[in-house]
Amino acid sequence: MLQGPVVIAVSFLYLALLFAVAYWGDKRADAGRSIISNPTIYALSMAVYCTTWTYYGSVGRAAVTGVGFLPIYLGPTLVMTLGGFLLLKMIRTAKANRITSIADFIASRYGKSQLLGGLVTVIAVIGIVPYIALQLKAVASSYDLIVGYPALIAPAESGSSIFADTTFYIALILATFTILFGTRHLDATERHEGMVAAVALESVVKLMAFGAVGLFVTFGLYGGIGDLFARAMSDPQLAKLTAVASGSRSYATWFSLTLLAGLAILFLPRQFQVTVVENVSEAQLKRAIWLFPLYLLLINLFVLPIALGGLMRFAGQGVDADTFVLTLPMSAQQELLALLVFVGGLSAATGMVIVETIALSTMVCNDLVMPLLLRTKTLALHTERDLSGLLLSIRRGAIVLILLLGYLYFRLAGDAYALVGIGLISFSAVAQFAPAMIGGMYWRGGTRNGALAGLLAGFAVWAYTLLLPSFSKSGWLPASFISDGLFGITLLKPHQLFGLAGLDDISHCLFWSFAANIGAYVVVSLLRAPTAAEASQATQFVDALKTTRPVGSALWRGSADAADLVALVGRFLGPVRAETAFASYARRHGLADPSKLEADADLVHYAEMLLAGAIGSASARAMVASVAKEEPLSLPEVMNILDEASQLRSYSRELERKSRELEAATGELKAANEQLLEVDRLKDDFMASVSHELRTPLTSIRAFSEILRDDPKTALPERERFLGIIVSETERLTRLVNQILDMAKIESGNAEWLVEDVDLNSVVEQSMAATSQLFRDKGVALSLDLASSVPLIRGDRDRLMQVVINLLSNAVKFVPPNDGRVTVRLMADNDSLRVSVTDNGPGIRLEDQAVIFDRFRQGGDAMTSKPTGTGLGLPISRKIVEYFGGKLWVESEPGQGASFIFSLPLNNNENGTNE
C-alpha cells in the first residue's frame, strides 16, 4: 500500500481535510463564534514551533549528541514559563497599534520607519528561507523513502532536471495551499482564524503520529523502556549518548542553543504570527504558558528511545538517523504506521510552511513592496482605484516567491547539512531581532538609527559566519573560504573569526553577531536623542502595560477631510469594509450619519489604525500623510505631551492614593461609630438594669406601706413582718445605690485609693473575721490555708478587703447550709501573690463563668429563688484587682464547687499598672 499514487492520494486527502477545517474556522469567525478564542487551540497553534526539524531531526541529533537535542525545547519552555510578562507586553502593544508582523512591530517602535521595516523583512526572508528549504527537503526525502519501500535508503537524487525533482512539486503544492489558506479572503486583514484552527489540528496529528512510533519502537520492537535502555547501555558507544557531555565547549553549546531557541519562540515570524497577531484575548496566554511546554515535553518523550532503537537495529546498514522515525516502522513491515508517520511529517512541514510564508508574505507586502509602490508615480495616490485586490496579489506573489527561494536554497545548499544544522542557521538569523525588539520595549533611548545599525551589523556577522559557509560547504563558494578565511586572511576565517576558536559554529556566530548587534544598537542610539516620532512611539511601547499611556491621537496635529480618509481606507480595505468601519466609529461617537464625521486627530488616528492592519504601520502613516496635512510636532512639543501624560499618570496615582486614604478613613469612622453605638447600647442596658434593680425593692416597699396605711388594724405579727420587709428592702436599696456609685467612681477614675504596703495575710484574716457571723449563722465551715509569711504588696488595704469579703460572702451564699465548706488559700510564687476562695457549692456552668463578672448578671439560674445581692460585687472586685495589675477569675465544674482566684503582681510599684 505504499506505492506513490496511494501516498499522494492520502496526502491530498489530508490537505483537503486541513482546508475544510480552515474553511470551517473562517466561517465560524465570520459568524462571530470564534473557535480559536479557545485557549487550548491557541496553545496548540503555538506548537507550529515543532516542524519536521523536531519530527525527524531531533532523533537525528539525538543519534549523534544524545540529550543534545534538548536545548531547542528547553529555551521555549523557559521563555514561556518565566517570560509571560514579555509576551503580554508584545501582545498588548501589537493590539493597541494594529501590528501585523514582527517587521511592523520594529518599524512602528522606531518612529514608523519604512526603512527599518524593509530591513527586518529582508533579514527575515533571507534567514527563514533555509528553514523552509529544510521542510521541503524533509517532505521530499520522506516521500522518496516511503515509495522506495521496502528499501530503507532513498536512491541518490538524480539532481538533473528541476521538473524531475519531487521537491519542486512539493514547493508548488505548498504554495498553492498557502495561498488558499492565507489569502483566500478578499479583505486583507491581519488575522487568519481558519489557518490557526488547521495548524492546531496539525499539532495534534504530528504529536499522535510521533507518539505512535515511540510506543511502537519502545514496546513493539523492544520490551519497554527498561529493556531498550538496558540493551543500549551494554554498548559503550550508545551509553555515551544518554549523558550530558562535559567540557566548556559543551556547556557553551547548551547555553547558546537554549538562548537561541528561547529567542526563536519570541521572534520567529510564524511564532509572532500565532502568538501575537492571531491572539484573541490576553487570557489565552494563561493556559498557553503551561500547555505549550507540556506539548514540547510530550513530543520529546520518545526521541531518545527512537534514536537508540534505530542505532541498534540499523547498526552498520548506513540508514540516516534523520529517517529513523520512518524507517523503523518500515523495517518492521508496519505499512500503516509508516503512512501515519509520513502524514505526521507532512503536518509538521505544512504547518510551518503555511504560517511562516503567510507571515513573511505579509511582511514582504506591507514593509517592502507597498512602500516601494507607494513611491512610484504610476500608483499615483490620487486615483480612486480599489487596491485591496492588488494587496492580495502582492501577497500571493510573495508566497510563491518565498517557496521558490526555499527550493533554490535546497538545490544550492540543502544536501550539505543535517536537518538541525539548517534550522539553527535560521534561529541565529531571527535572534538578531532580539536587541531591537527587547530594547525597544524597555528602553526609551533606542533610536531608528541604532536599530538599523544593530540589525545590519548582526545580520552581516550572521551571513559571514553561517550563511556563506553553508554555500561554501555546498561547493558554491570555494572550500578555502572556510579553511583559510576570506582572501586567505586567517583572522577572517568564518568559523574562527578574529582567532576565536574552541566554540561550535552556532555559539561562535551568536557571540560575534550579538556583540556587533547590541554594541551598534546601543552606541548608535546614544549618539543622538530620539526624534519626536521616535519618542512618541517609544512611549507607546515602553508604557504599553500602563493604563494611562497617551493615545496615539494625542500626538497628531493637522487638518484633514473626512471623506478623503474614508476613500483612502476604502482603497486598501475595500469600500464596503471601510464604510462599515467608519459607520461603527460614528455610532460610538454618537453620530447617526458617518458623513457628519469631523476629521479630528481621533478620526485620523482611527483611519491610520485601520490601514495599519492591512498594510503595516509605516505604510499606513505614509498613506495618511498623503491625504491629511499634518503639522509635524517638534520634539519639545512631543515631550510636553508625553510629560503631561506622565503628570496625568502621577496625578491619577495621587487621586488613587487619596481615594484609598478616604476609604480607610471612612472605614475607621464606621468602626468608631459602631463602637459608639455599642457603648451606647451597653449604657442603655446598664440604665435599664439599674432601673430594674431599683424598682424591684421599691415595689415591695410601696406595696407594704400602702397595705399598712390602708388598713391600720392589720394584725400585729403581720404588721411586724411587713415592716421588717420594708426595712430590709430599704437596706438593699441603700447597698445598691452605694455600689452603683462605687462602680461609677472606679470606672470614671474618680475613686480614691490609699496605697501603702499591705500584708495580704492580715487582709485575709480580717476579712474572715468580718464575715464569720455569716458562716456561723448558716453552719458553714471556713478553713484557712495561709502561707507562713508573704512579701508585702503595694495596695489599698480596704479595697482588697472589700474583694476578699465579697468572695467570702458569695461563697457562703451558694454552699448548702450545715455541711457547706469554704477554704481560703494564700500562696506566693516568684512574681505574684495569689488568693483563692474555694467552696463546695453547686459550681458554675461554663457558659455562666464569663458573664458572672458582668454587671447585674448573677449566677444561680438553676435555683428556684434568686440569689440575694446586687449583681455588682464581682464586677467591682475585678475592677479593684485589675487596678493593681492583677487578675480575678473563676475555676469551676458544675457539681464540684467553685474557686474564685485573684493574683496580684509583686512588682507593681506605686499603684496600678492599669491606668
Add this chain to the structure above:
Amino acid sequence: MSKKILIADDEQNIVISVEFLMKREGYTVSVAGDGEAALAKIREEKPDLVLLDVMMPKKNGFDVCQEVRADPAFAGTRILMLTARGRDTEVAKGLALGADGYMSKPFSTKDLVDKVRELLG
C-alpha cells in the same frame, strides 16, 4: 366559687405583698417562682388570671405569655404583666404577645386591685 389567680414572680417580697392583696380581695391564690413553674401551674390549675413578671429565671414572662396564647385551651386565661423594666417597647411587646394588661413596678396597690377586678369582671 372564687376566681383563681396565679402570681408568677421570683422576688419573694413582691410575691408576699401581692398574695396578701389578692387574698384580701377574696381570690384563691397560688404562686410560681420562675417561668417554667408558672407554665406548669397554669396547665395544672387553670387560673382565671396570671400576674406575670417579665424578668424571671428559666423562662421569661414574654415566653410564658406566648406559649399560653399559643394553646387555645387557655384562651380564657387573663394575663396581666408586671415589670420593673417600664420601657414603652416592652409594654408594646407584651401586649403584642397577647397580654391583657400591663403594669409597671412599683405600682399603686389600688390600681393593681382595680385592674385585676376589671380583668376578672
